[in-house]
Amino acid sequence: MTQTIYINGRFLTHPVTGVQRYGLELIQALDDLSSRKAEGFEHYEFIVLTPKVELPALNLSVIRIKQVGALKGHLWEQLELPVHAFRHLLLNPCNTAPLFKRKQAVTLHDAAVYAVPDTYSRLFRLWYKIMFPALGLLSQQILTCSTFSKDQLIRYCGIPSSKMRVIPHGREHVLRAAADHEVLKKHGLDKPFVLAVSSMSPNKNFGSIVKAIQHLNVENVDFVIAGGSNPKLFQEQGELPDSVKYLGYVEEEELRALYEHAACFVFPSFYEGFGFPPLEAMTCGCPVIASHTASIPEVCGEAAIYCDPYDWRDIASKIQRVLEDPDLQDQMRARGFEQSSKFSWERCAKETFAAITADPRTHEIPINNASRSETG
Template sequence: MTKTRIYINGRFLKASVTGVQRYAYELLRTIDQLIGRDDPAVRGYEFIVLAPTGEIHELGTRHIEVRQAGRFNGQLWEQISLPLLAKNGFLLNLCNAAPLFKRRQAVTLHDAAVYSVPDTYSSAFKMWYKLMFRTLGRTSPLILTCSENSKDELIRHCGIREDKIVVIYHGKEHVLQSGSAPDYPAQQGLDRPFVLAVSSRSPNKNFRSIVRAAELIGDQGFDFVIAGGTNPKIFKSEDAELGNNVRHVGYVEDEELRTLYDRASCFVFPSFYEGFGFPPLEAMACGCPVVVSDTASLPEVCGDAVLYCDPNSPEDIASKIAKVMQDPELQQDMTQKGLAQAAQFSWEKCAYETLGEVKRHAIGRYAEKVARSENRKAQA
């Protein structure tokens, strides 16, 4: 039996790993596992990742081929080479971008950030992604996204028909499978309880407010640990020194981040906007109590397992952090609720739902179209 070929846009293998790329890696690795055990969901299908030539990150799949081919790089490869390479199959694009003139394809649009937090991006970036989102929303038979909030915003901003956009939540097992680095906290001199934040260079992540919240709380016997991204000293207020209780540990490996989640007494995430929000889900999966913004998709992902804060109010952020840190019973209750909430999300569920939608909304409709065309030819 001839297998239906599904190509995957592998341009993400050239990029550093953020949440969008994390989704692509984990989804494909899970599909690879389904192939390995001959799961009915993947029978009759062949999966090939197409990537530009040159150095790429390792995908780590055993049953999904990674094929490097085509001229160009970057957007030119994606818009010109990729549709030619995938002309005899269906194309699945996982990272917010896809060739504009390919019809047999699906694309995951993770959020509408270029509309909702436009100051985060350059003018050229915004112009291109707005054009791409509107075009793909009109021409692609299936749009996937990761939250109802993102779905609503994509419909509103991009004019995508509601019947062609489907919400599929991400998973969290990657953080539990990463291993740990038990000596890391001691190496960083973390011998007191601490509040953890995972930083980024994006102003959307609102780490200025975390530093301000730390200033408001002062030294009450616990530290603030900020991992990754920009040194928080650049976010300090002009008339106040950054407190000695704020520690910036810089870039962390996955094992080190897992250990920080495990050891933290509280995780704080005051982001202004998220399409999904991996960090609070990862923290909950590790049993860490979470304080998170009451905005965008975060209430949808975190449910009633967290304390919510106003991201525009460092005073409210400080108040919620202090409440968690001063109440061990509350910490235990939030840990249990967080574990239960995180258990609702899995990469296997994400893979099954993605495969189902691709087959039903895209490949199935295309097959019906081909059959109708052949019937018309036969009748003529």
């Protein structure tokens, strides 16, 4: 007899950031495993429930998308989603879920609203600080992406450790897009360059990158900031050298090419539940300089050179060290390939499936799922 697992697809109505990337890749990997009838999957079907709005094309083989209800947003998720999921298991991949459904698993990616509250609006903080402890108390299982995030969620939300399972994300998404090397010509990147991926969040600590750039003693090197950056944010730090180039938003194909050609990638973030960018950079063969804080050492292992995000002088020192040592760059590329190979979306999907189909009373994985647990 086939059992149905519903997936909360509300995230499909949002722009794609790291959390939405996880949801998309998890569904694609579950679909692939289901279509191949991987061990245990032949006994289950997955159905994604979404509001009745326009959705991106997912190109799924066997997982169905079912648009239900008359509401949208939080009201749809809290009032209509649990009705349509009814007595079935509901998997919520992107931080939010109906508060009063017990037969569900929820992926909480971090505890940033507690640890770095200034990153979020007051209303956003209030809602998440209500929701996270409630979900931790009432839901059958809580998944998260790093041991760091697990410890943070236990600390701030009081979620029992016995309810939690750490399942790292994957990395193959960055390799699906063919590298568009024209981005180098378009922006005149004909010299070695240091790459950073920007956002508006102060948590990303790009002010320290700017200070490090201003005090580096290197010549014939460009500094590239890609992503949704606002030049005014950096200009507030003072006069910048002409070697700093803002590319703004870049397509996935362009980002892959930047990773592949950069002398190194700098990621001095203060707080990350997982941290996709350094994993993507390592996957593309780019040496990584990253913060020694939060979950980042879990992701980068021994492949990265670590810096103190609170000390721009240390960031500058680490950048200079890598730029001046081509042999070190080669060693870091090799270690990065090895480290990033430990992460895959198939593994993430298998471990998620094993976790959510385990006995909710004991969290023991059934015999027919046992082989999947060996990947953890």
